[in-house]
Amino acid sequence: MNWDRIEGNWKQFSGSVKTQWGKLTDDDMAQINGNREKLEGKLQERYGLAKDQVKEQVDTWSRGVDRM
Template sequence: MNWDQIEGKWDQAKGKIKEKWGQLTDDDLTVIRGKRDQLAGKIQERYGYTKERAEDELKAWERDTRW
């Protein structure tokens, strides 16, 4: 699924994102509002990941997520 589709289905995507990255809060996801770069940054911040690891995990999630 490409990011435009995820952004368009953001309310549905939030639940799947919280399943994967449970340390993200509802407030985090409300502020992010579908912006991929902000999501990657918040994953990096909450989990202490490097930028590269956060990007790798996000890419894998995008590839593997089924709607």
């Protein structure tokens, strides 16, 4: 999915993000505000994952969102 679409409709997609990554807080979600780099950074912080693991997870999630 085009990340611009996710960013532009962040409120719609944020529920799916919180379902996928439940350790993200409401404050995290507000800070991320649709920014992919911020999302990846928060996921690294909350889950202790490597950058390449986070990128792969976000890519997989965004492809799934495309089917919604």
